[in-house]
Amino acid sequence: MAYKPQAGAQMAAPNVIPMADIMLVLLIIFMVVTPMLQKTHQVDLASVNDPRDMKDADKDDAIVVAVTRDGSIFLGNSKIKKEEITGQIKDQIANKLDKTVYVNWNALCVSAYLDAARVLQLGEARHFALRSLDRILAEAWKPASGLKHVVAYSDPQAKHRDVPGLLDDYAFTTTACLDAYETTAALSYFNFARRIGDAMIERFYDAASGGFFDVEKSASAPEIGALAARRKPFQDSPTPAGNSAAAIALLRLHAYTHDESYREKAQQTLEVFAGMAEQYGIFAGTYGIAASLFSTPHTQVVVVGSGEQADQLYAAAVAPFALGKSVVWIPGENEATPQNLPPALAETIPNLPEVKAGQPVAVVCSNFTCQPPVSEPEQLSTALHQASSGVRS
Secondary structure (H helix, E strand, O other): OOOOOOOOOOOOOOOOHHHHHHHHHHHHHHHHHHHHHOOOOOOOEOOOOOOOOOHHHHOOOOOOEEEEOOOOEEEOOEEEOHHHHHHHHHHHHHHHOOOOEEHHHHHHHHHHHHHHHHHHOOHHHHHHHHHHHHHHHHHOEEOOOEEEOEEEOOOOOOOOOOOEOOHHHHHHHHHHHHHHHHHHOOHHHHHHHHHHHHHHHHHHEOOOOOOEOOOOOOOOOOOOHHHHOOOOOOOOOOOOOHHHHHHHHHHHHHHHHOOHHHHHHHHHHHHHHOOOHHHHHHHHHHHHHHHHHHHOOOEEEEEEOOOHHHHHHHHHHHOOOOOOEEEEEEOOOOOOOHHHOOHHHHOOHHHOHHHHOOOOEEEEEEOOEEOOOEOOHHHHHHHHHHHHHOOOO
């Protein structure tokens, strides 16, 4: 019997390929036609002798002002009056700015402003930085609950949420408080630095393996997979990495307290990342600073007294740059008492005969060993040079 092939069963499903082609064509048509349907104003721009390509004008958030030949002014697609330009542009810019006040970024700015104020003698910058830091300490810090991540939200009408502080918040604020102490000699800032630094260790430090986690462990935090994992930030991107910044804060606390536990935790933190640091290049810059501070004896310059001679001593103290150098100016001998000084300074400064006699002097201390007091700026410059080069007289 001859073989007769049997036809397969007929498929009831429609062929969707032509339908997909039609939808793709329609989509392209809509993409081309839609911009043409928008209502715009024809603007005949004045010709110029030196035209410049404004690439940023094509960005979605660009604010474009155009002036036609007849003097008409357009803000975007809206015609406005000349006297309305400033107000409307300010309103548009204000709506684009995120005015949320974050603790970590503000603490970084506080340190930067205080450094600039100290070197460039900018009184306004100093005042602004201290006011900003005072706000953080008043509104974002509570000894029982720790630091918050946010001081104030951009929208004042939004529901307030207390977000727990991150490692960055604690490390940057500790450093900012130490900078404020060196700027003002107010012991309250040092005390804040020590309490916040201790809270950072308690909440973030990994006692088993060394280093700091980015968030504190919370029993009430929901388990949401990888987002719940605690990490140890190391890479600068672009702000300083939390672990490197924490190590720097601890080393600076050690210099003022002589508490070896701060230095030991900083050392353990640096050792955690020592094997991988060179692979990160410039993104491990803060780690390099922390490692340099650890391997180099710290230098402290304490200026005591007031008047023109004290001014000159302070100027000589802040003039040369040296990594790990700190300068504190105590205005008078009445404030150079043990109860007004950090532990490491309280052991030496109040007992100096020159300080007891009320003479303006400067003392250079390195690695908890102090040189004899000096009263002339030239002598101080020489002592600082010797301290930075490792020479002792």
